[in-house]
Amino acid sequence: MGKKNLTSLDRVFTTMGHNEPDRVPLFLSLTIYGAKELQIPIREYLSCAENVVRGQLLMREKYKHDNASAFFYGTVEYEAWGGEVVFRDNGPPNSTEPILRSIQQISHLEIPKFHEQPCLRKVLEATKLLREYLGVSAPIVGVVISPFSQPVLQLGFEQYLQLLYFDRDSFNMLMRVNEEFCVNWANAQLGAGATAICYFDPLASPTIIEKELYMETGYPVARRTLKRIKGPTAVHLASGITLPVMDEIINTGTSGLGISSKDPLDKIKESAREKVCLIGNLNALDMVNWLPGQVEERVKSLIAGAGPGGGFILSEDSGEIPWSVSEDILMEISEAVQRWGNYPLHWVEDYEEA
Numbered sequence: 001m002g003k004k005n006l007t008s009l010d011r012v013f014t015t016m017g018h019n020e021p022d023r024v025p026l027f028l029s030l031t032i033y034g035a036k037e038l039q040i041p042i043r044e045y046l047s048c049a050e051n052v053v054r055g056q057l058l059m060r061e062k063y064k065h066d067n068a069s070a071f072f073y074g075t076v077e078y079e080a081w082g083g084e085v086v087f088r089d090n091g092p093p094n095s096t097e098p099i100l101r102s103i104q105q106i107s108h109l110e111i112p113k114f115h116e117q118p119c120l121r122k123v124l125e126a127t128k129l130l131r132e133y134l135g136v137s138a139p140i141v142g143v144v145i146s147p148f149s150q151p152v153l154q155l156g157f158e159q160y161l162q163l164l165y166f167d168r169d170s171f172n173m174l175m176r177v178n179e180e181f182c183v184n185w186a187n188a189q190l191g192a193g194a195t196a197i198c199y200f201d202p203l204a205s206p207t208i209i210e211k212e213l214y215m216e217t218g219y220p221v222a223r224r225t226l227k228r229i230k231g232p233t234a235v236h237l238a239s240g241i242t243l244p245v246m247d248e249i250i251n252t253g254t255s256g257l258g259i260s261s262k263d264p265l266d267k268i269k270e271s272a273r274e275k276v277c278l279i280g281n282l283n284a285l286d287m288v289n290w291l292p293g294q295v296e297e298r299v300k301s302l303i304a305g306a307g308p309g310g311g312f313i314l315s316e317d318s319g320e321i322p323w324s325v326s327e328d329i330l331m332e333i334s335e336a337v338q339r340w341g342n343y344p345l346h347w348v349e350d351y352e353e354a
Contacts, residue, residue, distance in 0.1 A: 004022050005022065006021050006022045007136070007137045007138065008025070008066035008067070008137060008138035008139065009136055009137060009138055009139050009195070011023065011025050011066055012025050012066055012067075012139050012313065013139075014310065015277060015310040015311060015312060015313060016232070016255055016256065016277040016311070016313075017310070018273075018274050018277070018309065018310050018311040019310045020308075020309065020310045020343040020344065021310065021343065022342065022343060023337065023338070023341040023342045023343060024303055024307050024312060024313070024314050024337060024341035024343075025066040025067075025313045025314070026063075026064070026065045026066055026313070026314050026315070026333070026334065026337045026341070027065060027066060027067040027141075027279060027313050027314070027315035028059070028063055028065040028067070028315070028316070028321060028330065028333070028334075029069070029071075029284075029315065029316060029318075029319055029320045029321055030055075030056070030059050030063075030065075030069075030321050030330075031069070031071050031072065031073065031092065031320050031321075032045065032046070032073065032091070032092050032320075032323060033055075033059065033321050033323065033325075034051070034052060034054075034055020034056060034058070034059060035055070036323075036327070037055050037058050037059055037062070038051060038054065038055055038058070041089065042087060042088065042089065042090075042091075042092075042093075043087040046072050046073065046087075046093070046122075048122065049070070049122050049123075049125035049126035049129055050129070052070060052072060052122075052126045053070075053126050053129045053130055053133065056068045056069065056070075056126075056130060057130075057133060057134075060138070062331075063330050063331065063333075063334045064334050064338065065334065066138060066139070066313075067138065067139055067140075067141050068130050068134060068138050068139070068140050068141070069140065069141045069142075069143065070123050070124075070126035070127040070130055070140065070142065070189075070194070071123070071141070071142070071143040071198075072119070072122060072123055072126075073085075073092045073093045074092060074145070074200075074319075074320070075092075075093055075094065075095045075153065076119050076120065076123065077120075077144070077145050077150065077153075077181075077185070078095050078099070078150075078153040078154070079117075079119045080112040080114065080117040080119055080120050081099050081109075081112055081153075081154060082099045082112075083095055083096065083097075083098075083099045083153065084096045084097070090323050090324070091322075091323050092320065092323075095153050098153065098154060098155050098156040098159070099153075099154050100154050100155050100159075103155070103159065103162075103163060103167060103170050106170055106173050106174045106177075107173065109154075109174070109177050111177055111180055111181045111184075112181060114184070114185055114188055120185070120188075123142075123189065124188060124189065124192045125192075127140060127142065127189055127192040127193045127194050128192045128193050130193065131192070131193025131194075132193075139195040139196060140193055140194050140195050141194065141195065141196055141197075141198055141234075142186065142189030142190065142194030142196070142197045142198065143189075143197070143198045143200060144182050144185055144186045144189075144197055144198070144199060144200065145182070145200050145201075146182065146199055146200060146201035146203075146204070146218070146221070146222065146225070147175055147178030147179045147181075147182045147221050147225055148175070148178075148201060148203055148204065148217065148218035148221045148222065149200065149201050149202055149203040149204070149218075150178050150182075151163070151174060151178070152203065154174075164209075164213060164217055165213075171217065175221050179221065179224060179225050179228075182225055183225060183228040183229060186199075186229045186230075186231075186233075187228075187229060187230050187231075190229075190230055190231040194231070195231070195232070196231055196232040196233060196234060196255070196256070197229055197231060197232070197233045197234075198233075198234050198236050198258075198319075199222070199225075199226060199229075199233050199234065199235045199236065199254065200236050200238070200319060201218065201222065201235055201236065201237060202236075202237055202238035202240055203218060204218050204219075204222065204235070204237055204240075204245060204249070205237040205238070205240025205241055205242065205245070205260075206240070206241055206244045206245060207237075207239075207240035207241050207260075207262075208240060211244055211245055214245060215248065219245075219248055219252075222235070222249070222252045223251075223252050223253075226252045226253055226254055227252075227253065232255040232256070233254045233255060233256070234254060234255060234256025234257065234258060234277075234279060235249050235252065235254045235256070235257055235258065236257075236258035236279070236319055237258060237260065238258075238317075238318055238319055239260050239261065239262070239283075239284065239285070239317045239318045240260055241260050241262050241263055242257065242258070242259045242260055242263050242268065243263050243264065243267060243268055243271070246268065246271050246272070247271065249276075250271075250272075250275050250276045254276065255276065255277060256276060256277045256278075256279050256313070257272065257276045257277070257278060257279065258279045258280055258281075258315070258317065258319070259278050259279065259280035259281045259317065260280065260281055260317050261280070261281045261282065261283035261286070261317045263280075263281060265281065265302065265305040265306055266305060268306070269305060269306045269312075272311060273309070273311065274311070276311075277311050277312065277313060278306055278311060278312045278313070279312075279313045279315050280302075280314075280315055280316070280317045281302065281315075281316075281317045282298065282299075282302065282314070282315065282316040282317060282333070283316070283317060284316035284317055284318035284320070284321060284322060284325075285318065285322065287316065287321070287322070287325050287329060288322055288324050288325055290326075290329050292328060292329075292332065295329060295332035295333055295336055296332065296335075296336045296339075296340075299314065299333060299336035299337060299340060299341075300336065300340045300351070302314060303337075303340050303341050303345065303348075304345070304348045304351050304352060307341065307343075307345055307348070308345055308348060314333075314337060314341070
């Protein structure tokens, strides 16, 4: 039986405990989208912690979603490692050249000290401010790029694949450095006020590399790294498929798992039951083309498929709402969750029979 009038934090913790809260929690990954809300350029929005915090608070009030995040952009760690970031007017900042021109340079790679990196200090400051404003009313989600996926930016994908297949000694050397940074960075965000850490690991998905290679490389990295993070974690594979590696990811001890819109929801729900909280799986890229009136049925279908019994947070599947998604669509998602996500979900039985 659902409980009434829970805070966002209580709602999320209840569902992560595989119980039914008052309604299905809603996570919207609104990062650069806050620039729209403040009506300022993306570069200006990301220039200081105060802008990001203000955007997060305004968007939570507007869309009534349950999360807040001090995540600035996906290449913020790449920037801390010494990479150059290029800002755009209608999308997230991008990386430029790999920071390592050759595999031989791995032995000289130094772990960034996050307190000396302005880009990381802004994240910690925003995290701290969000905690001061929100108290214990809502979860604040920190983000790290997994040590296993980070080399795509450090080396470039082609050179990294050569490392994975033909040079495990250099791979292990790079993982030792990356794991240390990842653990330190995750725990610094938790220390600043983050409730949990999203472990972003797109390379773990069989959409990108075969499962056998992941099991030999990225899986041991995830097990070692996640055990050292001093708070709840959720593994996110971007929009890559999850089901083929789902049991293995559950065995890392993570509390949450981001699922793709390409994953079969019935099989995913059955595999996750009482083991891991599912987070997903609205198609973020397809969302750009949705028309008014299409949203409600999509939300209703996901709640019917994964909501019963708790253990499900409705979200999109890529880790970021695209800039070009209409605000009207986000509002419809919110309204549909308010309408159909209230526990107990008595309507689901009739919906499944229809």
